[in-house]
Amino acid sequence: MASVNIKLHDTNSFREVHIRAEPTLDELLKPGFDTFFMVRVQDMFRTMKLPIPPSRSTNHSLIYLTEGEAIMTIGGETYTIHAHECLVVAAGQIFSFRHPDVNRGYLCTFHSDFVAEKWGQNELLQEFEFLNVWGHPRIPLGKKASALVEPLFQRILELYAAEGIRNPALIQAYMVALLGEIKRAYQPTAGSTPSQAVRLANRFRELLFAHVRTHHRVTDYASWLSITPNHLNKAVKTATGKSASQWIDEALVLEAKVLLHQSTLAISDVAAGIGLLDPSYFSRLFKKHTGTTPLEFRKMIEKS
Structure with missing residues (x-):
């Protein structure tokens, strides 16, 4: 597609x-x-x-x-x-x-x-x-x-x-x-002296924002940052309270919400549009984070 x-x-x-x-x-x-x-x-x-x-x-x-x-x-x-x-x-x-x-x-x-x-x-x-x-x-x-x-x-x-x-x-x-x-x-995300964990977390989120629809693995982002996936997960968790993998999942769901609002694409095409080729996995991921399936979410949009 x-x-x-x-x-x-x-x-x-x-x-x-x-x-x-x-x-x-x-x-x-x-x-x-x-x-x-x-x-x-x-x-x-x-x-x-x-x-x-x-x-x-x-x-x-x-x-x-x-x-x-x-x-x-x-x-x-x-x-x-x-x-x-x-x-x-x-x-x-x-x-x-x-x-x-x-x-x-x-x-x-x-x-x-x-x-x-x-x-x-x-x-x-x-x-x-x-x-x-x-x-x-x-x-x-x-x-x-x-x-x-x-x-x-x-x-x-x-x-x-x-x-x-x-x-x-x-x-x-x-x-x-x-x-x-x-x-x-303004209160900075890291206070007045950003720690290494905060600097890594901020750089990770910049990369995630740019590449979420094509790169879904923590290993990809860790490689770009020249650290191990475990190091990245720990740093992001320390700085934000959420692991890198959780950030990736939530960013994918947010991208899907926008596509569901902006388009009439089939659910499978929405999944493919954010780089997930398994529609069943996409539906499970979406429901885990929103409490509704993509189809139920779209029906809610249509009623609003």
């Missing part, structure tokens, strides 16, 4: 699929919005076709709340944030949300290139851990940090609403300051 690609949305295609065409939309999304935009959460939510099924985006997204609550599934976990908290969806990470929550705050999406001029892509991800797929998505800021962050969101929104990104330099400068203030409040 030919490779089945999960749709990776840029902002234009996400708009076409998940946002209603309304007269006010052009006021919210200025020219160049595929590279950067900022809106009030409450304004954008009114235009969305909810629920948003498991999807991926080429851009990073930041949600910061001043009031209310937001619930989103990012990767395999569901996160809830309230006032003075930020939620980050790294570019390429799988996300979904169902609830039209009543809240107020800011939503910003941006391509790495928009703010990477200072660092370059790799340096940007090294500087801000939360922009990596293995970073902590939920960042409690508290009132002290929020007193610094909220005016930055407001100023960027004012600049964007006035002229979009026709003159991006000032917005880029404020974005660097914003990311820096969020970084000060």
Whole structure:
């Protein structure tokens, strides 16, 4: 079977699929919005076709709340944030949300290139851990940090609403300051001094994110990292609480969920699409981690 690609949305295609065409939309999304935009959460939510099924985006997204609550599934976990908290969806990470929550705050999406001029892509991800797929998505800021962050969101929104990104330099400068203030409040996955286990676990998750549909064995990832499979399993377990093999299984199930949402492929073709040629094994794996078979999961999608 030919490779089945999960749709990776840029902002234009996400708009076409998940946002209603309304007269006010052009006021919210200025020219160049595929590279950067900022809106009030409450304004954008009114235009969305909810629920948003498991999807991926080429851009990073930041949600910061001043009031209310937001619930989103990012990767395999569901996160809830309230006032003075930020939620980050790294570019390429799988996300979904169902609830039209009543809240107020800011939503910003941006391509790495928009703010990477200072660092370059790799340096940007090294500087801000939360922009990596293995970073902590939920960042409690508290009132002290929020007193610094909220005016930055407001100023960027004012600049964007006035002229979009026709003159991006000032917005880029404020974005660097914003990311820096969020970084000060962020709790790294490894604390201030990452251990060897944490460094291995993070590198493993980067590799897994890139190769999960073609490489399913711990031995593959251990070989790339020049360590033994046992060493990798122990390091990942120490750093994350889950073994490397469990991470692989959960990543496969998450990929399958996206395909089940995005396509009408037969279950056997979904299995093949994530590199599992035994449909029975795929169904057992899926049920083990979700409590439902792939077919039952698809019927739930159709009813929602």
